Amino acid sequence: MDKSQLNDPFEKARLEKGIGHMNDQGDPVQMLLRLKDVRKAAHQWKNFQSGGEDIGRIVVPSEEKIRDIRQIPFEVDPPEHGEYRALVEAWFKRPLEDEYQEKLHKQIQSLIDRVLQMDSVEVVSELALPLQSRALTLLLNIPYEEAETWIGWGTHVFRSEDTALDGDKANILYKYIDAQIDKAIADPGEDLYSVLLDADFQGRKLTKEEVKGVMILTFAGGRDTVINVVTNTIAYFAEHPESLNRLKKEPEVIGKAVEELVRYFSPLTHMGRVVTADTHVCEHAAKANSRISLCWASANRDASVFEQPNEVVLDRKMNPHVAFGFSHHKCLGATHARQILKTLITVLADKSPEISILDAKENIEDLDQFKRKVGFNSLHVQFKYTT
Amino acid sequence: MVKITFITQENETITVEGNSGSIMELAVNNTIKGIDGDCGGVCSCATCHVHVAPEYMEVVGPPSEIENDMLELDDNVTEYSRLSCQIPLKETLDGIVLKVAN
Numbered sequence: 001m002d003k004s005q006l007n008d009p010f011e012k013a014r015l016e017k018g019i020g021h022m023n024d025q026g027d028p029v030q031m032l033l034r035l036k037d038v039r040k041a042a043h044q045w046k047n048f049q050s051g052g053e054d055i056g057r058i059v060v061p062s063e064e065k066i067r068d069i070r071q072i073p074f075e076v077d078p079p080e081h082g083e084y085r086a087l088v089e090a091w092f093k094r095p096l097e098d099e100y101q102e103k104l105h106k107q108i109q110s111l112i113d114r115v116l117q118m119d120s121v122e123v124v125s126e127l128a129l130p131l132q133s134r135a136l137t138l139l140l141n142i143p144y145e146e147a148e149t150w151i152g153w154g155t156h157v158f159r160s161e162d163t164a165l166d167g168d169k170a171n172i173l174y175k176y177i178d179a180q181i182d183k184a185i186a187d188p189g190e191d192l193y194s195v196l197l198d199a200d201f202q203g204r205k206l207t208k209e210e211v212k213g214v215m216i217l218t219f220a221g222g223r224d225t226v227i228n229v230v231t232n233t234i235a236y237f238a239e240h241p242e243s244l245n246r247l248k249k250e251p252e253v254i255g256k257a258v259e260e261l262v263r264y265f266s267p268l269t270h271m272g273r274v275v276t277a278d279t280h281v282c283e284h285a286a287k288a289n290s291r292i293s294l295c296w297a298s299a300n301r302d303a304s305v306f307e308q309p310n311e312v313v314l315d316r317k318m319n320p321h322v323a324f325g326f327s328h329h330k331c332l333g334a335t336h337a338r339q340i341l342k343t344l345i346t347v348l349a350d351k352s353p354e355i356s357i358l359d360a361k362e363n364i365e366d367l368d369q370f371k372r373k374v375g376f377n378s379l380h381v382q383f384k385y386t387t
Numbered sequence: 388m389v390k391i392t393f394i395t396q397e398n399e400t401i402t403v404e405g406n407s408g409s410i411m412e413l414a415v416n417n418t419i420k421g422i423d424g425d426c427g428g429v430c431s432c433a434t435c436h437v438h439v440a441p442e443y444m445e446v447v448g449p450p451s452e453i454e455n456d457m458l459e460l461d462d463n464v465t466e467y468s469r470l471s472c473q474i475p476l477k478e479t480l481d482g483i484v485l486k487v488a489n
């Protein structure tokens with residue numbers, strides 16, 4: 001009964017020191033572990049920047065060596081950051097539209113119907129990846145069939161089995177996006193590529209490089225995170241059928257359940273910032289040009305804010321979590337991600353299958369001082385109709 | 388039915404009515420511009436920030452500590468700031484005027 005559990009490896013360090021240390025490729029990171037500190041540092045973009053010269057450095061593990069394209073708006077600071085975001089903000093709210101939600105519901109319903117027919121399902125590759133890829137066609141507003149290409153890339157676009165970062169694999173995505181941009185230039189449509197190519201920015205059009213920077217981020221930011229949420233959700237309901245029953249009877253709780261599951265799973269463990277001038281974080285010195293990280297996963301278990309932080313409380317009323325980040329860079333894909341999870345839960349609650357875990361291989365992140373289970377490398381389950 | 392008036396950033400005045408749920412839900416259901424309610428009302432997104440008209444501040448009451456921590460780091464915070472998802476609709480709020488903060 002504990003396969004779906006995600007423990008909190010940060011508790012001791014969070015209480016005693018408030019920070020953790022991670023040595024990443026010789027470029028150490030001081031991890032902020034308390035909710036208030038994480039929020040404050042996320043807000044103070046002048047002291048803790050995202051848009052420095054060293055592209056890829058705010059990601060942990062650092063992507064400096066494998067990437068030289070700036071991800072937009074992620075690696076840009078205000079005020080420019082806001083100008084870029086203004087170009088895409090409305091586009092990323094489209095998941096609130098009825099038509100979008102109906103299409104998403106159909107996609108997820110047909111996937112769940114399919115796995116219900118199978119003897120056993122490997123959730124990561126046979127459910128979460130196709131679900132994430134198909135849903136992304138809605139977000140980009142491109143044909144459904146395109147998802148097959150992305151599914152073919154496998155679960156790890158930037159990582160391979162034995163190395164945390166893999167430049168060759170990332171190149172597949174970069175080449176693909178280059179080709180899609182050229183296609184949209186030749187034959188503009190109503191997809192995100194075309195919208196970006198047509199957008200006005202500071203009195204000019206976006207460059208191909210900038211469009212690429214937005215698209216890479218959209219692919220990268222929304223892939224592992226969504227796959228993680230879907231897989232962990234299936235594991236959770238396998239071990240908590242009573243929760244699924246409750247959500248069937250009380251669908252009005254689903255919105256709160258979505259927030260609570262995202263808090264509990266915290267699919268993105270942390271994100272870095274570069275310190276611009278000598279300062280202190282949580283009473284520890286932080287030198288100019290060193291790195292800190294905002295540990296969303298630790299902040300989301302901070303017992304000074306969350307009662308019973310290590311429990312999933314489906315209808316948690318006060319839930320000021322930072323799983324989607326905080327302040328300027330808060331997740332642009334959150335509306336889409338929330339809608340996916342809401343729809344998945346609605347479809348699952350409706351069918352109420354019995355889900356049994358047959359085999360699970362955990363995905364443990366190595367954060368040096370901490371080892372954090374983020375989810376699964378593989379999860380074999382069986383879905384059975386109970387009615 | 389309780390009457391609530393919102394004034395948006397563009398100075399549009401909209402009066403709507405409701406009898407249950409939170410002020411944020413009422414605003415979202417009536418597509419009040421500037422109130423998105425992204426997190427559904429669990430105090431995690433601050434996209435429901437309003438300024439309460441001073442004369443109503445007493446009936447509305449002050450924010451809780453958790454809400455206050457959220458407000459502190461949001462844009463345009465004043466002593467009249469509240470997250471509208473944390474204000475349940477009730478009779479005593481009838482006639483209240485709220486300015487959308489962002």
Ligand code: HEM
Nearest residue numbers: 073074218221222225268271323324325329331332333337
């Ligand atoms: C449950 C799923 C997801 C989680 C937990 C998540 C988490 C996050 C977090 C914590 C940040 C803040 C990073 C920072 O402050 O540096 C972020 C930013 C971002 N996310 Fe997500 N994300 C998810 C899904 C998505 C999806 C589906 C997309 C798009 C397809 C997406 C696109 C982005 C973008 C573009 C940013 C950068 C925003 C900016 O810099 O202004 N995310 N996400």
Ligand code: FES
Nearest residue numbers: 424430432433472
């Ligand atoms: S709706 Fe998210 S904080 Fe009020």
